[in-house]
Amino acid sequence: MDSLPLNAAVAAALEPFGLQPRGWLVPDGSSAPRLKNGTVSEAICLVGHGGGGFWPVFRTWHEMHPGITDPLDAWSKAIIEPVAALLGGEAVFPSDRPWHPFQQWAMAAEGLQPSPLGLLIHPEYGLWHGYRGAILFDDAGGLAGEGVTAKSAIKAAVIHPCDTCTGRPCLSACPVEAFSPAGFAVSSCRDHLKSDMGQQGCMKSGCLARDACPVGRTYRYGVEQIRFHMAAYS
Template structure:
């Protein structure tokens, strides 16, 4: 049995009603170790679910405001609820990037869309730049009818100045990787107000995908979650 493209388009439409986007997928190779599907058997395919820009934000806010009490990790909770509902409608198992043990979401995304990491670790998208994310995935115990991703230009290769590595006042990103504790201390500290209210300065310095840049309130929400504020 194969999940036909018409059904995949129906799934995409169901996700789009919540501002979410079907971000591609693939069939697992024979003999490849895979997570389990809905019935407990080995999954044979995966569809990635994510966002482009801040499209889910109004949907998420309406849901958040409808809750009778504060919800821990509200964006994750909303994403699980929405993607889980779609999964139930189409016979899939929904999984999340925050599930333990962690699933290889970044590797799945690279495989599904042909993307590569930017110097900040975020996958660089040829249209969305750094302004996209993955919110979950749908695992099926059947194969899906999808084409292999075409070759995608990696915009970071064309960027000479690399402003994403020059804008952070504490040089949180470098050739040595991400200095997590240095970044965290700065964001929480007296001089971290621009980051807390407007988001990561390095990320905002990237010239690509500007039309999809998250609004300041969305970036402030994510930064508060990162810093535990």
């Protein structure tokens, strides 16, 4: 693995767990996060998934670790932290302080933009993707090939799917109109999920607004994974 470029080595180490590098950044000095030893990071690798390929691995782990609070976060750390250590990096996570700007990192690294639902939409995966953590490296010298960008770069080649969407069905699919140009009405959504209609609808089959998006349908999560995420949200 030492003979591989750093980005290829990270991809190889994550692949058995259904995870993948979701983008690389070489941040400028003023915005670069620091490692625990105070060193400024020279490269950031976002770690995540497109679709639910990681789910069977997580499910097996979860069955072996019952009763854990926030099991998906715990699993992500159990996987990503050893990979980071193996390759000389340091793992950080969206759930941990100090808060890191994961959404801004993702927008810069992959050229993504928010959908009307607030979730970042990917031109291939649609809304069926996620970021489980990131790995910080203090040396960007081992990177090679395409896919590495400066934090300030704009990937003009990435088309925002919502710009060409007719009718934006995601905004009309919610039974309680929780999504609007004014923002997301969290309380309306959660109240609906507690109702009989919500329990039989979104809680069983997933958010109707999210499911109405036509992009990335082949990457839609399975029922078990959808219900897991809905239970964690509600």
